[in-house]
Amino acid sequence: MKILPREFYERKTPEVARGLLGKLLLHRDDEGETGGIIVETEAYLGKGDPASRASKKKTKLNEIMWSRGGLAFIYMVHGKWLFNITTEKPGIPGAVLIRAIEPTIGIELMIKRRQVQNILELTSGPGKLTEAMKITKELHGVDLTLPESPLIVCEIGLKNLEICSSHRIGVKKDLQRKLRFFVCGNPYISKQKPFKRAL
């Protein structure tokens, strides 16, 4: 189980979004350990991507998108915390939204936090997974490449995943490019509908 290094994140955002599928996301604090396999992501680019916060002017909230890759980028939408990871080299904006994981670690603790019994409802959406894993503004800016961080992403040797893509979900003005990536047919993704093979 190896932590993904900075170089993994400092690449083209859509490549990072695809590459994160099948990796293990892990959170730990005094309450316990929770985590799961990333099964759905979305890429958010810089200028020219109307859906991206980096297409607007820099603020305290979004400036982290211009920083180095591998940092937690967290903000609230519709009363839910959303968790992203920064991408690209310093100066170039980009981030990947983690939309769903397949729960594998600390399932009992996640059930307690989410107040749902159905495992399929535990982490199958961007706001659901942050609640289950207790990811909030507190973790904004955390470096995911450091072993001592409360939040890390690991390589666990999953190979030959069948990857599908679609347009991004819930986005008002989306690009023509398909920037949502997910593991085909995985029951833990947020929406099953869009079902096209990536490339």
Place this chain on the structure above:
DNA sequence: ATCTCGATTGGCT
């Protein structure tokens, strides 16, 4: 201090 908006969710038709 107040208003508006949104990369959502869950409940209802």
Place this chain on the structure above:
DNA sequence: GCCAATCGAGATG
């Protein structure tokens, strides 16, 4: 499929 509750940040006064 539609819709409204959600709540913090940013903008505005």
